[in-house]
Amino acid sequence: MKIAILSRNAKLYSTTRLVEAAQARGHEVRVLDVLRCYMNITSHNPSIHYRGEDLVGFDAVIPRIGASVTFYGTAVLRQFEMMNVMPLNESVGISRSRDKLRSIQLLARKGIGLPVTGFANNPDDIEDLISQVGGAPLVIKLLQGTQGIGVVLAETHNAAESVIQAFMGLNANIMVQEFIKEANGSDIRCFVVGDKVVAAMRRQAAKGEFRSNLHRGGSASLIRLTPEERSTAVRAAKIMGLNVCGVDMLRSNHGPVIMEVNSSPGLRGIEETSGKDIADLIIQFIEKRFETMEMTKDKTRTRGKG
Numbered sequence: 001m002k003i004a005i006l007s008r009n010a011k012l013y014s015t016t017r018l019v020e021a022a023q024a025r026g027h028e029v030r031v032l033d034v035l036r037c038y039m040n041i042t043s044h045n046p047s048i049h050y051r052g053e054d055l056v057g058f059d060a061v062i063p064r065i066g067a068s069v070t071f072y073g074t075a076v077l078r079q080f081e082m083m084n085v086m087p088l089n090e091s092v093g094i095s096r097s098r099d100k101l102r103s104i105q106l107l108a109r110k111g112i113g114l115p116v117t118g119f120a121n122n123p124d125d126i127e128d129l130i131s132q133v134g135g136a137p138l139v140i141k142l143l144q145g146t147q148g149i150g151v152v153l154a155e156t157h158n159a160a161e162s163v164i165q166a167f168m169g170l171n172a173n174i175m176v177q178e179f180i181k182e183a184n185g186s187d188i189r190c191f192v193v194g195d196k197v198v199a200a201m202r203r204q205a206a207k208g209e210f211r212s213n214l215h216r217g218g219s220a221s222l223i224r225l226t227p228e229e230r231s232t233a234v235r236a237a238k239i240m241g242l243n244v245c246g247v248d249m250l251r252s253n254h255g256p257v258i259m260e261v262n263s264s265p266g267l268r269g270i271e272e273t274s275g276k277d278i279a280d281l282i283i284q285f286i287e288k289r290f291e292t293m294e295m296t297k298d299k300t301r302t303r304g305k306g
């Protein structure tokens, strides 16, 4: 197969590993800087250009689109979809997952366990918002935040009130969430490929910190998932419409609760912790999916009307 990887930097661990895995399985692979792709949007002959070259002949595309380039990146990916190149994750799924609020609304609709979450716009509603999620301590999250930045633990009612007021005053979109204290600063990353959790790790926050992001100094270790956690992760991936993703959850007193579904999950932490060749599993998944999709002309599933 001829595979394109959309990534800003060919030297990133995840990108390098995907290139190695694709080549090891005999594929031709090319890393494309998504911001250098430009396109011609015509009905009959959509095309993508790259530094003056017309990109043709790709069978599949692996989007590794960072949060800061979601808008442009998903536009480029859509163009690949228009050209009938099979995406590992579809643009629609990626756009959905980048909106934290939209994601949890979709998951809630299908009965997935979530921390109790509130969303409001007017400072007059703050009191009620706080009591809706069970009062302080509570977690306040900037909808635009990633890697734990913009996630605040407000330990008292007064702190919660003033932080929410401050964010609202800056016109920042935030959601307010029940604090899952019993998680003890650890969360679980489930790495989903297709309809399976292929690896999982527990991330423990550094001392004195409640956010377990590895970027925030958290440490990773192997974990054995319960059947409920496993099936929750797979269902969440399905609901978001993502074939490959990282599903982050907390162990709460009321079962697993999902915090986020990440459409470009990093490979380093999970490969090092699990000792598994996740990149190879992803390429194998692409091969199988491509085989079944070859029979149908249209290589994306999402349908719009009108």
Ligand code: ADP
Pocket (backbone or CB within 6 Å): 115, 139, 141, 145, 146, 147, 148, 149, 151, 177, 178, 179, 180, 181, 183, 185, 186, 187, 205, 210, 211, 212, 213, 248, 250, 259, 260
């Ligand atoms: P980001 O997308 O920025 O990583 P998350 O929503 O994943 O933001 O939150 C970052 C970290 O903060 C999580 O990995 C988890 O350890 C902790 N955390 C987030 N929400 C809660 C919560 N409701 N209760 C307890 N801890 C939380």
